[in-house]
Amino acid sequence: MKIIKFFVYSILFAALIVGGVLFGARFADGPLEIIAGGPFRSGELVTGPEPDWSFVRDLETVEFQLERPPRSRTTWIVEHEGRIYIPSGYMTTAWGKIWKQWPLEAERDGSSILRVGDQLYQRQLIRRKTGPEVAAVVALIAEKYNIPATPEAVASDYLWLFEMAPR
Known part of the structure; x- marks a missing residue:
């Protein structure tokens, strides 16, 4: 009986620690690797012509940080013909539907900020489902990150693709 009580308390303690980290991350200056963070407080806003x-x-x-709601995340990125894109996979899986809320929020309001080093860029996330660039961008994602990404994954909504367009 003592062993069961020990395991129950251990699990509760671990859950409390994880919950505290997840809650505390919402107040951080940016994400903590895979844990969503708070809004950016540091960095210099880049203005002028498109880089x-x-x-x-x-x-x-x-x-990157969505402005509504103001939370930040770490993500992959690819460049194609002078434009930048970020993916979100697993969107049709149970895990994706529970864990990945930012793509749904971005589809409602894509106002965002990209942070690269200490540079901030105001962007607009635009979901791309079709178009001549989709196959090329997905091929770049597959090559860069060594994953089996395909245009069919985008068509089936498993993989969501967002262009980070200028505002």
């Missing part, structure tokens, strides 16, 4: 986004080819991840 040459080719530098993101060498980056594994970037951070």
